[in-house]
Amino acid sequence: MTISLFIEQILNGLQFGVMLFLMSAGLTLVFGVMGLINLAHGSFYMIGAFAAALFAELTGSFMIAMIASFVAALFAGALTELIIIRKIYKRDHLDQVLATFALILLFSEGIRWIFGAYPLYLDIPNSLSSSFNLPFEIIYSKYRMMIILVGIIIAIILYFLISKTLIGIRIKAGQNDREMIGALGVDVTKLYTIVFSLGAALAGLAGALIGAIQSVEVGMGEPVLILAFVVIVIGGIGSIKGAFVGALLVGITDTMGRFLLPSFFSYFFDNASATSIGSSIASMSIYILMATVLIFKPSGLYGGKND
Amino acid sequence: MIKEEKLNLIILLVLFVIPFLAYLFNEPYLTTLTTKIVILSIAGIGLNFILGYGGLVSFGHAAFFGIGGYVTGILASHAQNSEQMFFFLQFDGSNQILFIWLISIIICSFIALLIGYFSLRTSGVYFIMITLAFAQMLYYFSISWPAYGGEDGLSIYVRNVFPFFNTMNPINFYFICFTWLLIFLTILKIILNSSFGLVLKACKENEERVKSIGINPFKIKLISFVFSGAITGLAGSLYTDLNRFVSPSVLSWQMSGEIMVLVILGGVARLYGPILGAVFYIILEQTLGGISENWQFWLGLIIILEVLYARAGIMSLFLKDSKS
Amino acid sequence: MTDTILKIDNLSKGFHAVRACENISLEINKNEVHALIGPNGAGKSTLIKLITGFLEQEYGKIFLDNKEISYLTPEERAQKGIARSFQVSSIINNFSVVQNIKLALIGKNKNYLDFLTNINLNKKLLKEAFYYLEEVGLNKKANELASSLSHGEKRKLEICIAISMAPKIFLFDEPMAGLDGESSELILQLFKKIKKRAPILLIEHDMDTVFSLADRVSVLDYGKVIATGTVSEIKKNNTVKKVYLGTEH
CATH class of the missing domain: 3.40.50.300 (P-loop containing nucleotide triphosphate hydrolases)
Structure with missing residues (x-):
């Protein structure tokens, strides 16, 4: 194992983590502010990816595809919030789980209806398709580097949005006390729609960014959704900072687990069994991480309330 | 509009009669379908025990369904191949269904004890997520562990053996499953009317009160969780025998969601609710699936309408006194 | 002392x-x-x-x-x-009045791990529950849902639960x-x-x-x-x- 390979894997973990953060940010805010468990968040990820694939095909511009993913998911989010989601904020978790589970079926089958059952492909733009050299003889994909940068920029923007602007203060007020926010004279309904749609839009963007590395297909959102839940539970539900730390932890644990565990087990077993045991445990590693965090901190790393 | 006891009886009668009708009209597929309904009902009844009566929303019951399924598949496959299971044990697995049930129940109870012990420290949405995480852990393990088929699953070709009774005959196998359904309905009815049942229902509404009368809610919930896991696990064992095949999909989060959906569709905290839920679910799957390839779209729509407008479940549509 | x-x-x-x-x-x-x-x-x-x-x-x-x-x-x-009453009534609203008392008696008798005996048919338990309900004057409301009680009756039930813990x-x-x-x-x-x-x-x-x-x-x-x-x-x-x-x- 060389140091350059190791650093490359760390970067991959970082890229994975940053992408998870884009997914988790909306999820954690929606739960923190509105108290809603949204299983359908993965659908916005999928919608973003499909919108990007469609617009890349139509216009040939990667930039327009990315904007389309953001806008499409934004609209899908707003529409869902206006028609269905706002009716279930005050319901118990069970109703929310059921309704948003049903939304997944609606979105997945709807997309399958429109685009068919075959995966679409979204190409990395030529300018980013090559690699570049870093110190220690590391060669790293420009596109993945771009994802890391975009993710970090959005994290910084979100951080300022929440801690320095009026809308952020309102969101925070809403997290601490849902009654209070109404008393402040804030238009709660509008705030909820904005937060929900923005979260959806970020998920859509994440879907488009990843869609260029993997394929764009129905059902692509759910595995990522479950990872995003792991992230926000580790970070503490409602906390953007928690989502960021959780996302990086999960991203790096998963990538490094897959990278290191097989070679770790090869000290004890023959190569074939080491690979199978190592990859089995690696695939469980983030869930083990989550269970461990919850056992010691039942409301996550940065979570205050346990509800 | 009838009383709940009467409705329950009708449900059981219908389930009892269907395989005979299927035999009469030479529709063996109908028997298989009804067997699936009965097995899913058992899984749902297991979940409903903690979800409906204890207020514990477990989003990871596929863990138990799947482990029951895999225990059955693994034991049977070893018996069929005469391969030793452990290098330190002279054990060739088994195809005796009674033994397999026993092992499935023991292992599922043990796993439920572990998962419950850690999950029940949390509550609310954290509980939902940690149960999901444990199930996902097992799901990914089943995919990446190559010994028993990994992603492709594991076939056992013939059903396991019940003394003096040919399980390959669909009607015979159906009545084995139906008997299990009756057994669990009876056991749960007794438990729900007992002291333990009363305390469990109290935990759902007010844990502070339970503590202040000197009972530890954690203990009550953990015991219930183990019961629940064992019941759902046995359903999983039957499911493997029904299909003569087990794959990671029985451990997937969609499976957890499916079990939960049929519990809620039928009516939470009604003993027979999951049965109606399963009947409804399978009918939907069959009829909508016949009409449209995208039947799940319509299923989604129906569920959303149910959540928004008919919250008490299907059971309550038939009943005179709607329970609060 | x-x-x-x-x-x-x-x-x-x-x-x-x-x-x-x-x-x-x-x-x-x-x-x-x-x-x-x-x-x-x-x-x-x-x-x-x-x-x-x-x-x-x-x-x-x-x-x-x-x-x-x-x-x-x-x-x-x-x-x-130690038996307590809560400042805000903390009764089980989905239970009937007498079930609330039975619950407390189960806690007192420590038989919450009894999975078999039907508590609805347990005459001794019922009699004991009624003894305490009579003390606070709630015996006539025994089979009503606790949530349907008036504020004052809820307070009485709360106190009755404490008393029944002896x-x-x-x-x-x-x-x-x-x-x-x-x-x-x-x-x-x-x-x-x-x-x-x-x-x-x-x-x-x-x-x-x-x-x-x-x-x-x-x-x-x-x-x-x-x-x-x-x-x-x-x-x-x-x-x-x-x-x-x-x-x-």
Whole structure:
């Protein structure tokens, strides 16, 4: 194992983590502010990816595809919030789980209806398709580097949005006390729609960014959704900072687990069994991480309330 | 509009009669379908025990369904191949269904004890997520562990053996499953009317009160969780025998969601609710699936309408006194 | 000294900078109603939570019947004989009135691991439950849903649950808040009767009730006990008049 390979894997973990953060940010805010468990968040990820694939095909511009993913998911989010989601904020978790589970079926089958059952492909733009050299003889994909940068920029923007602007203060007020926010004279309904749609839009963007590395297909959102839940539970539900730390932890644990565990087990077993045991445990590693965090901190790393 | 006891009886009668009708009209597929309904009902009844009566929303019951399924598949496959299971044990697995049930129940109870012990420290949405995480852990393990088929699953070709009774005959196998359904309905009815049942229902509404009368809610919930896991696990064992095949999909989060959906569709905290839920679910799957390839779209729509407008479940549509 | 049922020794608890309870020492003796009074935020409810184990003290000790219980969980303390009522009625709304009492009796008898006996057919349990329901006058409402009770009836049910636990000590947190005169009077008489079974630590706002019921009174202010004594001693106490009664009269 060389140091350059190791650093490359760390970067991959970082890229994975940053992408998870884009997914988790909306999820954690929606739960923190509105108290809603949204299983359908993965659908916005999928919608973003499909919108990007469609617009890349139509216009040939990667930039327009990315904007389309953001806008499409934004609209899908707003529409869902206006028609269905706002009716279930005050319901118990069970109703929310059921309704948003049903939304997944609606979105997945709807997309399958429109685009068919075959995966679409979204190409990395030529300018980013090559690699570049870093110190220690590391060669790293420009596109993945771009994802890391975009993710970090959005994290910084979100951080300022929440801690320095009026809308952020309102969101925070809403997290601490849902009654209070109404008393402040804030238009709660509008705030909820904005937060929900923005979260959806970020998920859509994440879907488009990843869609260029993997394929764009129905059902692509759910595995990522479950990872995003792991992230926000580790970070503490409602906390953007928690989502960021959780996302990086999960991203790096998963990538490094897959990278290191097989070679770790090869000290004890023959190569074939080491690979199978190592990859089995690696695939469980983030869930083990989550269970461990919850056992010691039942409301996550940065979570205050346990509800 | 009838009383709940009467409705329950009708449900059981219908389930009892269907395989005979299927035999009469030479529709063996109908028997298989009804067997699936009965097995899913058992899984749902297991979940409903903690979800409906204890207020514990477990989003990871596929863990138990799947482990029951895999225990059955693994034991049977070893018996069929005469391969030793452990290098330190002279054990060739088994195809005796009674033994397999026993092992499935023991292992599922043990796993439920572990998962419950850690999950029940949390509550609310954290509980939902940690149960999901444990199930996902097992799901990914089943995919990446190559010994028993990994992603492709594991076939056992013939059903396991019940003394003096040919399980390959669909009607015979159906009545084995139906008997299990009756057994669990009876056991749960007794438990729900007992002291333990009363305390469990109290935990759902007010844990502070339970503590202040000197009972530890954690203990009550953990015991219930183990019961629940064992019941759902046995359903999983039957499911493997029904299909003569087990794959990671029985451990997937969609499976957890499916079990939960049929519990809620039928009516939470009604003993027979999951049965109606399963009947409804399978009918939907069959009829909508016949009409449209995208039947799940319509299923989604129906569920959303149910959540928004008919919250008490299907059971309550038939009943005179709607329970609060 | 052998008559002391509950002894609180130097108990303290703070929330951030606020000292909710500071070095509180109290003794509740056999056969007495010991009232705890003080302005809002004086630390009365915190003290109840500390005694029942829903909060943990920073330092200090609690003894029940000369045995230390300071580090037991709420359910362990309840089993040792502390029965409480909550400030806001904490009954099981989905249960009938008699089921609420049966639940408490199951806790008292520690047979919650009985999975087999049908409690609806258990005549002995029913009889015992009715014995306590009659004491508070709720026997006619036994089969009604607890959520359908009036405010006053809910308070009575709350007290009835505590009584049916047959504890070593009762802690009642504002049991008469919001009750009409007749109900208050009934509960007043009930307390006089049950204090012989076990002493009562009573938090109460209404001074008339306190003065007619309490054998001793402790006054709490800013988390400290500023006076303890009989009703007449407390009425004469100048410090008390200044911080508390002065605002009333």
